[in-house]
Amino acid sequence: xxxxxxxxxxxxxxxxxxxxxxxxxxxxxxxxxxxxxxxxxxxxxxxxxxxxxxxxxxxxxxxxxxxxxxxxxxxxxxxxxxxxxxxxxxxxxxxxxxxxxxxxxxxxxxxxxxxxxxxxxxxxxxxxxxxxxxxxxxxxxxxxxxxxxxxxxxxxxxxxxxxxxxxxxxxxxxxxxxxxxxxxxxxxxxxxxxxxxxxxxxxxxxxxxxxxxxxxxxxxxxxxxxxxxxxxxxxxxxxxxxxxxxxxxxxxxxxxxxxxxxxxxxxxxxxxxxxxxxxxxxxxxxxxxxxxxxxxxxxxxxxxxxxx
Amino acid sequence: xxxxxxxxxxxxxxxxxxxxxxxxxxxxxxxxxxxxxxxxxxxxxxxxxxxxxxxxxxxxxxxxxxxxxxxxxxxxxxxxxxxxxxxxxxxxxxxxxxxxxxxxxxxxxxxxxxxxxxxxxxxxxxxxxxxxxxxxxxxxxxxxxxxxxxxxxxxxxxxxxxxxxxxxxxxxxxxxxxxxxxxxxxxxxxxxxxxxxxxxxxxxxxxxxxxxxxxxxxxxxxxxxxxxxxxxxxxxxxxxxxxxxxxxxxxxx
Numbered sequence: 001x002x003x004x005x006x007x008x009x010x011x012x013x014x015x016x017x018x019x020x021x022x023x024x025x026x027x028x029x030x031x032x033x034x035x036x037x038x039x040x041x042x043x044x045x046x047x048x049x050x051x052x053x054x055x056x057x058x059x060x061x062x063x064x065x066x067x068x069x070x071x072x073x074x075x076x077x078x079x080x081x082x083x084x085x086x087x088x089x090x091x092x093x094x095x096x097x098x099x100x101x102x103x104x105x106x107x108x109x110x111x112x113x114x115x116x117x118x119x120x121x122x123x124x125x126x127x128x129x130x131x132x133x134x135x136x137x138x139x140x141x142x143x144x145x146x147x148x149x150x151x152x153x154x155x156x157x158x159x160x161x162x163x164x165x166x167x168x169x170x171x172x173x174x175x176x177x178x179x180x181x182x183x184x185x186x187x188x189x190x191x192x193x194x195x196x197x198x199x200x201x202x203x204x205x206x207x208x209x210x211x212x213x214x215x216x217x218x219x220x221x222x223x224x225x226x227x228x229x230x231x232x233x234x235x236x237x238x239x240x241x242x243x244x245x246x247x248x249x250x251x252x253x254x255x256x257x258x259x260x261x262x263x264x265x266x267x268x269x270x271x272x273x274x275x276x277x278x279x280x281x282x283x284x285x286x287x288x289x290x291x292x293x294x295x296x297x298x299x300x301x302x303x304x305x306x307x308x
Numbered sequence: 309x310x311x312x313x314x315x316x317x318x319x320x321x322x323x324x325x326x327x328x329x330x331x332x333x334x335x336x337x338x339x340x341x342x343x344x345x346x347x348x349x350x351x352x353x354x355x356x357x358x359x360x361x362x363x364x365x366x367x368x369x370x371x372x373x374x375x376x377x378x379x380x381x382x383x384x385x386x387x388x389x390x391x392x393x394x395x396x397x398x399x400x401x402x403x404x405x406x407x408x409x410x411x412x413x414x415x416x417x418x419x420x421x422x423x424x425x426x427x428x429x430x431x432x433x434x435x436x437x438x439x440x441x442x443x444x445x446x447x448x449x450x451x452x453x454x455x456x457x458x459x460x461x462x463x464x465x466x467x468x469x470x471x472x473x474x475x476x477x478x479x480x481x482x483x484x485x486x487x488x489x490x491x492x493x494x495x496x497x498x499x500x501x502x503x504x505x506x507x508x509x510x511x512x513x514x515x516x517x518x519x520x521x522x523x524x525x526x527x528x529x530x531x532x533x534x535x536x537x538x539x540x541x542x543x544x545x546x547x548x549x550x551x552x553x554x555x556x557x558x559x560x561x
Contacts (some may be wrong), residue, residue, distance in 0.1 A: 088395035148440030
């Protein structure tokens with residue numbers, strides 16, 4: 001399967017000397033949802049902006065549907081829609097005019113039926129004649145999405161689309177993303193809400209300090225990097241771990257009533273049976289057992305911390 | 309060619325003028341009337357004729373140029389500066405559109421607005437003085453070339469400026485003095501010889517001179533030289549805009 005976006009050895013150094021991207025290579029497959037995770041200033045927006053043509057890369061190449069973004073910019077850009085992070089909208093225009101403007105700007109002839117349906121899907125139809133500066137922040141965010149979708153792009157970049165929006169709108173947005181995925185649109189999003197990436201993305205990329213630390217299928221990422229923990233609740237409390245349990249990767253809770261055992265799910269043996277036997281031999285009685293998988297957020301934090 | 313993009317940018321910019329229609333029309337009409345009251349009546353009564361043309365009629369081309377130049381610059385500079393200021397420029401930069409098409413949209417709209425204003429001033433002037441246009445084709449050619457050239461200059465200023473103050477700087481401190489000192493309200497031959505030489509370094513002189521020739525067949529410099537200078541200026545501005553888009557100067561990081 002050919003990637004719809006192929007980023008090869010991309011570098012970006014700003015005039016200030018800041019190295020925003022350092023040798024980033026990435027393939028994005030058609031129809032997938034890729035979530036880019038990373039702390040502020042990691043290079044997520046620079047990467048998106050480079051692909052969209054807003055930032056000029058210092059070195060490297062990007063192709064979209066097999067076309068180079070520099071030499072065949074017309075072909076690549078008409079395939080892409082971008083929802084920027086900031087609420088960058090004009091003030092005096094109406095919703096309808098600004099969405100029509102976006103469609104025309106990307107070379108598409110007028111299609112009122114499509115735009116009406118789009119505004120309807122984004123719950124904007126009643127605001128079609130409203131002036132932009134009178135809209136709430138959430139409504140403006142919807143307008144930005146409508147503008148990005150106005151020319152029926154095959155690829156859409158959502159740069160922090162749910163930053164600062166209320167729960168209802170966030171749910172609406174993910175409903176829209178789901179609908180776009182069903183329509184075969186490739187979606188690349190950056191988000192701080194890791195649980196959302198965990199829920200909606202097919203693959204996850206982690207960027208830190210301009211470097212792409214990894215890109216992997218979400219499930220295999222969690223499988224490979226996710227550690228499992230066994231929480232062992234004790235009957236009664238202890239002040240310190242018995243000497244016989246020191247060889248195990250155990251952490252005693254502050255109140256002395258719980259032991260947490262971290263183990264590798266990929267190892268030949270998790271050691272749980274032996275541990276339980278050792279706990280019993282140490283004269284401790286169990287009250288309850290509970291196991292939990294590392295969340296994507298924990299994986300992300302671990303990766304970034306390791307990189308730092 | 310992305311015709312749809314050119315069309316929407318042009319339409320968007322023209323709509324902006326439509327929203328301020330009163331200001332767009334009333335402002336040039338009132339200021340032209342005031343110029344005629346002050347220069348035509350108060351001063352003109354003491355200067356009967358300049359090179360065989362009544363003073364009231366003589367100042368018309370200069371008056372049109374004064375408004376044309378300042379309006380072209382302010383329209384075009386604001387047109388591109390405002391999306392930069394609000395951040396909405398991202399959409400134009402990420403669209404499948406060439407620098408020439410962006411120019412056609414923004415500069416085309418700014419030049420159209422200036423052309424409309426120039427026509428309004430011409431009609432207003434016709435109410436005050438008896439006007440005849442000796443070479444209507446050349447008058448129109450000078451008018452259009454000036455609108456395009458100075459809209460291009462405005463576009464350059466709109467990209468260069470990083471504050472509203474800078475946006476006003478060149479029109480106020482450079483263009484207006486150059487128009488006033490470029491023979492808008494007098495013939496260069498009325499100046500002492502030394503100042504006549506200095507005035508030849510003022511590019512606006514060539515615009516006003518050529519434009520005035522198209523009305524009255526009188527000029528300070530040859531018509532061919534006027535045409536050459538305006539085309540040179542047009543080419544220079546195009547070159548600068550091309551460089552700005554190629555390097556992404558103040559547009560892309």
